[in-house]
Amino acid sequence: MEDRESIDLDIGKYFKTVQRYWLVVIGVFALCVGLSVYGTKYLEPTYAASGKLLFKVDRTSSLAGIGEGLGELKALLADQTPLSTQIEIIYSNRLLNQVINQLNLVDSEGKLREAESIRKSLEVKIIGGTDIVSLSYESKDPKEAADIINTLMEVYMQTNVDMNQEDAIEAREFISQQLPKVQEEVFRAEQALRSFKEKNQVLDLDAEFRTAVTELAELNRKITVLESELSGVNALAESLQTQAGFDLEEAIAINTLSQSPVLIGILTELENVESELVNERKRFKDQNPRIIALNQKRDSLNAALQEQVEQTLGSQAVVPEGLLQVPQGQKNNQLERFIANEIQRVELTRQLESLYTSRRNYEQRSQNLPQLEQEQQELQRKVQIAQVTYETLLKNLEEVQVAENKSTNNTRIIEEAMVPEEGSTAKIQLLALGIMLGLVAATTSVLLLEMGDKYIRSVEETKKIFGYTLLGIIPMFKNKRLSSYFQGEKATPDIPVIEASDSFISEIYRMLQANLKFLSSDKRIKTIVVTSSVPKEGKSTVSANLAATLAQLGYRVMLIDADMRQPSQHHLWGLTNAVGLSDILVGQAELQSGICQGIERLDIIPSGVTPPNPLALLDSKRMTSLIRNFSENYDFVIIDTPPLILAADALTLSQIASGILLVARPRVLDRASAKSAKEMLERSGQRVLGLAVNAISKNESSQYFYHAKRYFPTKKVKAQIYPKSSTKI
Template identity: 45%
Template sequence: MESRQYTEDIDLKKYWLILRRRWLPSGLVFVLVVTLATAAALIKKPNYEAAGRLLFKKKNTTSSLVTEAGEKIGQLDTLNMMNTPVDTEAQVLLSMPIIQKTIESLNLKDAQGKFIPPAAFLVGVGVKPIKGTDVLQVTYKSRDPKQAADAVNQLMNAYVEMNILTNRAEAAAAREFIAKELPKVLATVRQAEAALRKYREQNNIVALQQEAIMAVDAITGIDRQLTTAQAQLADATARASEIQKKINLTSQQAVNLSSASQSTGVQQTLEELQKVEAQLTLERTRFQETHPLIIDLVDKRNSLKALLQQRVGETLGKDVPVSNGNLQLGDVKQKLTEDLVTTEAERLGLLNQVTSLSRARTAYQQRASVIPKLQQGEKDLERQVEAAQASYQILLKNYQEVQIAENQNVGNARVIEYASIPGMPADDKRKLIIAAGIVAGAMLYVVTAFLFDLADPSLKTAKEVREIFKYTVLGMIPSFKKKMRFRFGKHDPIVPPLPVQDSPHSIISETYRMLQANLKFLSPDRPLKVIVVTSSVSKEGKSTVSANLATAMAQLGRRVLLIDGDLHHPIQHHIWDLTNVAGLSDVIVGQADVKMAVKSVMDNLDVLPSGVIPPNPLALLDSQRMTSLIADFSTDYNFVIIDTPPLVLVPDALSLGKLSDGVLVVVRPGVLDAVSAAAAKSFLVQSGQNILGLVVNGVIIENEPDSYFHHARAYYQESTTSKVPASRSENVSSRS
């Protein structure tokens, strides 16, 4: 039953092995990235943050304590119930005029000597309300701690100053409005008082109550006619009074003003006078009365007033005093003036009628008949005077209060905490940069490892080798990490190791013994005698496997012959430190005797070197002489091991494979690539070779998580340190 494989687990192991295999280039990339991040963190200057606080008041409490009008000026309010006035003031604080003024006050300039743009300054500014309070926190970040504190303080001061100027501007606007209204209301008061005085003079009113008591007994006669006339007179009087309330003019004034308002000369002079008075009012806020400009404006105003009065007299044909505010009449007021004239004429007619009736009744009733009418007229005029005086008093009081509020340097905000120079950085990101460098380095480590692994076409693990060849694995030889022997010479190659001979109790030695045991059990009925050892490509360790396998067999007491069948690049004579004067090629062509060519290298082990390298090795190996030699060797020896060239390079191994009992294929992960492995297997299948199995050479234990070497290494380490006698251990050390 085949074991069930889980792709997820296999992939995770594969990825982990890739990261371990490519640790050197990936580690260099990781170290480089972390080093650059650390250098950037050390170079980066930290930012310092300074903070200050502003307190806001919904009402200007100082102004409200002094005046009632000042209570409304500068009052904080909001149109949206979802927001607070503090949110609005936060945006005001970040407005361009305040930011620009702060930049200029701090003299913040760029490399070209120009003031930095407001957007660059706003990057470091932070404004946020403190929840549950009317306090606004202002912050600024800068690499210079002093600049951070100065920026916050200057920003808050600029806002407070602008807030005071705004409140004063509101008070000034209110003052100007009241100043314009006061003359009009005062004129109305004077008109009402004049009307009352005139009424009393015209009717000889001194004490109407006493006169009424004396004349009550004399009232008789034409009450119905007089009552009707009085009612009509009252109606006309009421209408005239209503119109007078609207235009604040008597009938005579209405006639005069109607004529004056239609005069072009009067209107032009009046406009120039108003401009001079407005300029004079403005300049008095800046200069004293003795200033030449003020004196010149006063003279100009007096001249214009005289000219205006002259032109009014010329228009009306007499010297009539007219208020400047009434010289300009609109269409509505002009219509009301005409109505007043008509109504007044009607009222005077009725008054004459009543007077006539009164004279008629005077004969009978004396003066008593006119007393109730006089009382009513007097009361009406008195009420008009009282109303006009009340309005004037209110405006005058508000005017004085607004003047006081305007002169106060009080706003709705005050600084409750100035920013101090910060001593510690606010956002030291050096640790964060280093951490980011570590994370980026780790990611690049992974990327680098996978890129290097993708660029390397070789097979990495024994598992990949098995999946391509699908042959039985007879042995797995761990990587030999001890120093190898060197032959010094012009073309002498590195000599492969002999751990079976030099370190008989090592893991590698035991793997070779396991290999020869597996070969023995492959064919229990017909034992193997002639074995061809080959590989797909060069440098897979076929010669090393051949030599160590022959040594392992010889140590078991079996007679073994090791033949160097690689007539292209022989190596066995280097491994055994033999001369290659006479060997296999010489024996085949009859130039050397077999017994002279075969050399004994240890008990039960003989080696036949390759001999002189011929021009056409395949012709010798595929000859009848070679076939007879193999037959003779299989009779004289228990095992004959032939070291042959790689499969994909020359056909020698395939030719010798037909003369043997089987072919043992050596593969080495990290050297063999998938294309060469597939080609080698194709050659073996097409030639019909008897494949004994695979020997996986140079296995890196750390790259084989599913191998048994992890436990075997611990076992042999324990056995060599605790169970091997001291004398034997010394012997092994001397041999290796």
């Protein structure tokens, strides 16, 4: 909403600016339009010739199956059209220079024309929704326009054919260079695959993987069977060992010895000696020769037995004594079973170890198969890619060799340029250009004038710069014509509120005093310093009319002219300035002698003789005492002071007053002075009661006071002033 209001304000400000400079606007606009009208007299007719090119896809290559893609129009980027590229080729210097040379186009000096001279009059565009491009050329010579278009289309078509053949030649040369490299790449890829198979002993990994799974299953089955058999053999071996009372080594030794006849004979004889010795000991003592002889024979047989064992089993073999006995049938059978069982156990253990080794080998191979398969697939892909690339290059080489000898053209002339019979002039365009330039020049002129204007022009601008409360808007009444707009011919030049108390101007000042009253409801406003930023803004007139309005409303008012440099109140009221404020302050005159009566309830003190240093008098204790005295004896004290940026009098007096009423007059007050005055007020910290905008123009007055003329009568009604009791505000 704020943006819309600011746009409306800007547009309104612009139209107000145009209204101020309407003579300049009309003059600049009329000048531009007049120049364009004058220029139409010198325009010569121009002739336009046009032709059309159809862009189509060459079907010969696709039907023959060779050279597909050559000469086909394709865009490099997705947001472009291939026809745009062809249009730029038509605009190129290469084609335009060929047209110039073929037609021998020369300039006024007899030299061949530049390509730019053709390009600026040439227009090439796409006919919407089609693959047709339109070419048009404007020239003062109708035949030249038609010749240029026709020649340009022929040159473009021949150039298109040449470019397609150049593409085929470049493709053939490139393929010829790449073929040996690709062939070498195929050889290296195949060699790498062959080396891999030889190194890893690979024939068919898929078949090998299936075989490995089958073999592992079979090995696990066999291992399970052998482990079961070995478990039974081990149990039998433990049982036989428990029954026989010897282990495997002992059984082997016994079996070996039992096969020796000599050893059997010794054992038999030793057994007989032992039996005889037992019998003889029953009859004789150990010292008996018979016993001694048998002991010696036994020892001799044991020595022979040990010697025979060493010869049979070796010198390191030790056979327990209890095992060397004559073989018996049952014991010999157990020994054979024990040995056979041990042999079977050893054989089963050996078979299991062999199966375990085979299974480990298969498992290790199976674990390596995925890695080998990945490596083999990578090598096979390289071989396949290299082979496909090589075959593709061979096929493309054959195609480009055919396409190199073929004239490929994807354009066709569907409309030749005809010699135009009628020409045209740009009168309407020139007039439109003149109107547009006139509008632009007029707008620019207004903007430049506005930029160079340093004065404030409106109430809104005044409010925006100062930012104070707007207490009143006072129309210009000094001009006789403007005053009659509001109240006929009844106002006096300077203080209209006295002669026409029922006039619109009088009501404006009553509204001003009412706004001053409403500023503060708890603290009365009695002493008002009236000032302005620069001279000629009407501060003295506003002071006089405000004081007269308050007096007419029944208040006792003191009006003091404190502008000792350029006093005005004695002129406005028709008083003498022989004795005034300066004389009272320096003690050269009594207070009563300096007070003059303006109207009933209004006393006036003129400025008096101009002193050498007015500020010293206004900043004196005597001045402070006078103001306080007047504040006690009057309802209002109005002080007319010099402009802010010219003297410090207003700021000094505002220290002993209720506040400052700032008067601003558009078209008199400049922006720089207004900003300086506002900065001075802000630095001083004095209270600014508000802003009174004085002497606004008739045009702006009609904006704010549209209904004033109908509401206020034009017939003079003599004002009747009735006494009122003093009311403090």
